[in-house]
Amino acid sequence: MRVAILAESFLPHMNGVTGSVLHVLRHLSDHGHETLVIAPRAGEVDADLHGARTALMRSVPLPSYPDVRVVFARAATLTGLLREFAPDVVHLASPFVLGWQGIAAADALKIPTVAVYQTDVVAYAQKYGLPQATSLVAGHVSRLHRRATLNLAPSTSSRTQLEQLGVDRIRLWGRGVDTTAFRPDRRSDAWRQLVAPGETIVGYVGRLAPEKQVEDLRVLADLPGVRVVIVGDGPSRPSLERTMPRAVFTGHLSGAALGEALASFDVFVHPGESETFGQTIQEALASGVPVVATGTGGPVDLVRSSIDGWLYRPGDLDDLRARVADLTGDAAKRDAFAAAAHESVRERSWEAMVSTLEAHYAEARTLRAIDDRLLARAATRPWAPKVAARAPRWRRYVALGDSLTEGLCDSSRMAAGEYRGWADRLAELLAYAGGGDSPFHYANLAVRSRRVRHLTDEQLPQALALKPDLVSILMGSNDLVSGRGEPVALAREVEDAVRALRAAGADVLLVTPFLPRRRAAMLFAKRFAAFNSELRRIAAETGAILLDLEALPAIGDLEMYAADKVHLRSRGHRFVAYRAADALGVPDAETLGGLDAALHADNDPVLSGTWLRRDALPWIWRRMRGRTAGDGLVAKHTGLIQIGRGGTGARQRQTSG
Incomplete structure (x- = not known):
């Protein structure tokens, strides 16, 4: 199979979208598939792309967040790239700007599209102080995903969100976790001694940006014997350092250094309320670290409250503090939760997730063939075929x-x-x-x-x-x-x-x-x-x-x-x-x-x-x-007229009024 992947974000900027794309490329290559990556060009890419071809497009930085790049590619350019590669399916990774043009190009070539919903851009618009844009963003997300042949949602909450936007053909597809990179035996006493000697470590891993709500961790700063450690970087870092002067900021970590840091936490905290999934939560669980996360969005599917962590009431910082204190103050409970956390991700390997993804690709190819037989639908979007329960009865x-x-x-x-x-x-x-x-x-x-x-x-x-x-x-x-x-x-x-x-x-x-x-x-x-x-x-x-x-x-x-x-x-x-x-x-x-x-x-x-x-x-x-x-x-x-047998056609009775 030949798979073209259009990603809104890519190397060298590392985030959840980029990480998922890299894992998919690796396992598709292992299964003998050919891949093409179309993404923003933001710098040199020296990572192993597992044989994938690349078409990196000129991009511009988002003014409020320069690490995020936006591609304004012409649909004709993308059509040419896809026509040359001749993919069997187009995979849209967190589509928004580039993805919209990509879906138009794929439709022109009658190629099935699989849109992976990974970023809650509606919530992001609100967090970045653009509430007036919320309806526009929601409308764009709705139109884009309704045009896709098949949509993949990472959690039950994100599936509900898409359904409320009028999107159909939704399947659940989560994220895999690298159980080699993230495992309990990567815990390091030397790292702990260097970062927070003799203290219980409550950590966070992720981007430091408004939508992640990292500032909520300030309520943990004065817990007895606790040190807050924040791994990551982003536009909010300067203000967070001022707000939490006792916290340790390590900056961005990756690879073995990230696995070591995450396994060395005692409790992992994730306060963001706009997560469609929560990949770092899953990585913490794989590392044998209990999790405290907000009880909304993707975390609800990942954290089993009172088994491997706690879900606190969204926006209730007193509840957040109490849940963290419960675990930092009870080592025996923390150990029991940690064991359950590691066990919970055994079946969530990337190998298994990509095998499921291949099945979704096959379904999209079948659905596209159906859509192409519906003459006019290809001109707008490939709507799911509707079958009326009975002929119109009105x-x-x-x-x-x-x-x-x-x-x-x-x-x-x-x-x-x-x-x-x-x-x-x-x-x-x-x-x-x-x-x-x-x-x-x-x-x-x-x-x-x-x-x-x-x-x-x-x-x-x-x-x-x-x-x-x-x-x-x-x-x-x-x-x-x-x-x-x-x-x-x-x-x-x-x-x-x-x-x-x-x-x-x-x-x-x-x-x-x-x-x-x-x-x-x-x-x-x-x-x-x-x-x-x-x-x-x-x-x-x-x-x-x-x-x-x-x-x-x-x-x-x-x-x-x-x-x-x-x-x-x-x-x-x-x-x-x-x-x-x-x-x-x-x-x-x-x-x-x-x-x-x-x-x-x-x-x-x-x-x-x-x-x-x-x-x-x-x-x-x-x-x-x-x-x-x-x-x-x-x-x-002003009154009813009859149309059909024995009646007068509507167009014969009209007046200019």
């Missing part, structure tokens, strides 16, 4: 929203001044998918320029009066681009509408708003990401069916948009309609969408005037006068 569908749902700019096969739109197209798909045995009724209550308040005050009561069994909601864009209203508060108003419809017995198709891939649109990206994050939560809590358009990169393509640069053209409306039909279980919706796109030519009208005079200035003038394009207009259908 017979009364009502669409709520603004100009996007009204169908503005979708003039395909319509009379002058009339519009079709994705919701009308979806209604026809649902009507005929149901077999036509009973009448199908549809109403479109959407009106251009409407805001969330119009959804709750006007459209919701009208919809409830029609007694629908299915309602679609695509609303919020006008509020988000105008800056009126806070995204979370707006989402709560939408939530009230969803809950009211669900209480009335209707199913709800909840659609996330989206933006074109234009520089100007990025001004609103944070607000859209925050709003859509809430919509995902609402769908999960209410049982609404989620159409997550923001997670589909193709929706941002400029070819989807009309001449006004804001609304979808016919091609975009078709895209949304077939994605909605697929989400609702219409049989072969994606295949039908591909055929429709192949056979249908858009005949967009030729518009006079420039965009500035035709679209932008009238919009500015309306805003200055406090007016909107929808003032005085009513919905297409």
Whole structure:
């Protein structure tokens, strides 16, 4: 097998991602596989890469943490590298920036991807003082992992985290531990005498950075007979040395020196609350050292409380101090925990972990073959194939929203001044998918320029009066681009509408708003990401069916948009309609969408005037006068119309209003 590994971090910077990649390279080589490493270039690499080819890319340091390098590689460059190597699978190690470009390149070549979730970048954004970026980061992580053929999570907590982001195809895959480098007999009395003579050593190993919360160890500084020893380096070291003047800072250690230091601890402490796994915890256990760690994230799967260590309440530093004091004050308990710690990792060798990884590679290759048979999915991401429990059963569908749902700019096969739109197209798909045995009724209550308040005050009561069994909601864009209203508060108003419809017995198709891939649109990206994050939560809590358009990169393509640069053209409306039909279980919706796109030519009208005079200035003038394009207009259908046998097609009954 030929495996291409794209790593966000690599030598000479040593961290959990780099360490895992090196172990994988070694064992893949032992098993006869060929490997290519694509990673940031940050300096000379003189380690044994076990025969792997390398393509180290130009990178720039992260300003707040120079040891972390960021690669801004073009997808075309990565496509060329992958095409030349011809891998059977692409392994994405902790993907974020380089991984996003890598997954696009792999998709272009129809190569399966296995994304290994290893870094909680959402938590890191918070720790580094960027809370406003949290929703953007979460959205990016969600989109990236949803595009991967298969995702590997290192712990049950990280699997849950990915599931909450809407990611599917998740398998558990932990980390191996080098039981040769980390073992109890590496304990050194000479090292202990040099570092903390006659004292009980409570140690930490890892990066010294804000997300690791090493400053929490200050509460251990005055424990009787205890010396805190900190192994590692990073941007937080100067402040930590000031905060804990009695602690011993050894700097970065590796190889035999690290194994000796770790085995010479009496207690290992890990305070970080954003660990997806906790490799140093596992290495401490292998070294026969009991562990005290925070009771959240990856450590929960590694530390057996009251057997080989303690899990303390997250954020409770008094509990941390008490748990450490329990072990430093009782040598017999400490010895019993140490023996159990060493025994707990016997079956966690890297050899075993890489054998499991090979099985995941094989599964990804099988899944990719399935994805490639789903015609349109490869253009967005390889979605997990969905099988509807039964054909769509809805017979009364009502669409709520603004100009996007009204169908503005979708003039395909319509009379002058009339519009079709994705919701009308979806209604026809649902009507005929149901077999036509009973009448199908549809109403479109959407009106251009409407805001969330119009959804709750006007459209919701009208919809409830029609007694629908299915309602679609695509609303919020006008509020988000105008800056009126806070995204979370707006989402709560939408939530009230969803809950009211669900209480009335209707199913709800909840659609996330989206933006074109234009520089100007990025001004609103944070607000859209925050709003859509809430919509995902609402769908999960209410049982609404989620159409997550923001997670589909193709929706941002400029070819989807009309001449006004804001609304979808016919091609975009078709895209949304077939994605909605697929989400609702219409049989072969994606295949039908591909055929429709192949056979249908858009005949967009030729518009006079420039965009500035035709679209932008009238919009500015309306805003200055406090007016909107929808003032005085009513919905297409204030009541239900029948579609299908004996009924009137939706597109034959539309008006420009």
